Amino acid sequence: MNTHIQKQFNKKFHIFISKHKLQAVLTAISGGQDSICLIELIENFQQHYNKKLQITYIYIDHQWTDNNKQQIQHLINIIKKTKKRFFIYQINQSVNSELKAREIRYNILIKHSIKYNHKYIITAHTQTDKTETFLQHIIRGTSLNGLTSFNDYRKFNNKVHLYRPLLEFKRVEIKWLCRKLYLPIWSDITNYNYTINRNRLRHELIPYICKYFNSNIDKKVNDFLVNSKIENEYITQNAIKLYLYSRHKVNIALNYKLIYRQHIALQVRTLQVFFFIILNKTLT
Structure with missing residues (x-):
């Protein structure tokens, strides 16, 4: 794979691995296109640049849909081809709040990282996620400190950090790469549930702004x-x-x-x- 996205990712990820002298990373994934693309990019990086890098994947299932078992099996089939370790956590309690679900999800990631000695958690957030989070913060009435909290790096504590290697790419670029490589994307119906504020921002507000105010x-x-x-x-x-x-x-x-x-x-x-x-x- 020799695309501009892969070249930029390899350069950035190599600097990240070298700077922190990492031998292993924990990659948090979902079934969406961004996560599937991240798996492809990381596997390609390991194969061509750092074969000794240990990669572990983790998925947290909120059990929001009736077909969550099929989605998990879909991810298992993908990770099985990589021959990497794969951890799955299922949340049994019913959580309707997006903020509460996010809090539970990160608590699990942090505890898992500490238990298995992972210093960095890798996620598939893109520049488009950054825009959505910015608008959410504005609507909630945040401060300058809150607005600027969504960055490449985030420090949870002295033991666990977060790194977002795809933050310079737009979601449309990730979609293009997924289509080019024929990656198996799972269509998650919860992404079209408009009771979730982020979905309404993604499918209604942002397209409206792009069409009538600023396309970029x-x-x-x-x-x-x-x-x-x-x-x-x-x-x-x-x-x-x-x-x-x-x-x-x-x-x-x-x-x-x-x-x-x-x-x-x-x-x-x-x-x-x-x-x-x-x-x-x-x-x-």
Whole structure:
């Protein structure tokens, strides 16, 4: 396979593996086109660039559909050809909230990673997922910190990190590669359930924006988030400096008068740093 997507992926993934000196990765998959494409890209990378790299796949089944057993068997058939380890977790409790399901899913991934000593979890999120998440955050009323949280890397704790190697590719590019390689994509009917907010964004709002406002929304949103991330990092660095300068040497306290003289943005962010360090709580 010699496509521009594979070339870019190989270059980026090679830098990632070399930088962190990884010998094994855990790849979280679903039955969708992005995950199936990621399997193909990682397997191709291992075959041509790093045959010693140990790849493990993991799938979390929420059991939202009646045909979830067929979907699992479909994934088993795909992974069986790769001869890699494959873990499947099934969630028995009924979860209707997308946020709650995501929380449960990541808790399982983190616990599994710690148990089997995987430092990095690989996911198949694309630039289009980044756009959808951006719009969801805007609708929920998030902060600059929340807007810029969807990046290539994410640190869960000191032991487990998340890496998204497909974040520079749009979903339409992934679809093109899947069609070119005749990859076996599972059509998940839950993707068309409009009670799930992300599906309504994906199939109604974003196409509407592309048609009537900006046909290249993925790139524009990505450009905005890159600039916002730079500004957010600047505010965060100054908030940390202010926290270190204003904290009490003995007591759990801050110098109120010193903080109050600063800009409101620094005041808020310094308090967030304070509560995160003292109570391990992330405040909105």
